[in-house]
Amino acid sequence: MKIEFSNIGAVSDRELKFAVISAMYKGKWLYVKHKDRNSWEIPGGHREPGEIIYETGCKEVDLVPICDYSLDDSVNKIFGRLFFARVKEIGQVKLFDNLPKNLTYLEIQPKLFKKTLAFIKDCEDLHLREQELKKSNTTKVVALAIDQSKVFLVKLFSQPPT
Numbered sequence: 001m002k003i004e005f006s007n008i009g010a011v012s013d014r015e016l017k018f019a020v021i022s023a024m025y026k027g028k029w030l031y032v033k034h035k036d037r038n039s040w041e042i043p044g045g046h047r048e049p050g051e052i053i054y055e056t057g058c059k060e061v062d063l064v065p066i067c068d069y070s071l072d073d074s075v076n077k078i079f080g081r082l083f084f085a086r087v088k089e090i091g092q093v094k095l096f097d098n099l100p101k102n103l104t105y106l107e108i109q110p111k112l113f114k115k116t117l118a119f120i121k122d123c124e125d126l127h128l129r130e131q132e133l134k135k136s137n138t139t140k141v142v143a144l145a146i147d148q149s150k151v152f153l154v155k156l157f158s159q160p161p162t
Contacts, residue, residue: 001107002072005115011068011079018080019056020044021063022116025087028095029113040100042109044080053081062086066119071108082112084119 021043023030031040047056054063063083070079094100103109 002074003069003108003111004072005067005069005082008065008068008081011070011081013053015079016047016053016068016081017078018044018046019053019083020080020112021083021085022066022112023085023087025095028097029099030087030093031096031100032093034104037104039102039104040094040096041104042112066116069112069115082115084116 023043030043032043033039034041045056047053063085066082066084068079068081070077099110099113
């Protein structure tokens with residue numbers, strides 16, 4: 001299975017067939033069990049006809065897009081979008097410090113997890129640079145050089161989780 005990552009918008013909206021949402025709750029990674037499988041998955045879902053991609057898989061959370069990606073099994077190439085969400089309220093699920101051992105999509109989900117970790121690190125680095133600039137009383141606006149989703153995530157990281 002070949003996975004390729006691309007910038008948000010590189011794939012046309014109509015080609016996005018599913019959304020995968022890397023989510024944290026109280027500093028732990030959230031994974032779910034599909035009703036028909038006995039393994040752990042990153043939350044998400046397939047897109048319903050007429051549904052916008054931001055509604056796919058998660059309706060009550062602010063989502064931050066990380067990237068678009070494709071899966072190519074040498075027969076079909078399909079596209080999805082990876083998101084990050086910080087969950088404020090949650091029902092019953094299992095929380096993990098890292099990737100669970102029993103994953104449904106072993107060839108895919110570790111790569112999505114790694115991409116999410118890199119995204120978070122970039123946002124944390126940006127937040128630290130922003131704090132340093134504030135301390136030095138400079139008038140530079142760091143956010144102008146960063147896309148809107150990362151700016152939003154910087155705001156999330158600057159507030160303690162509830």
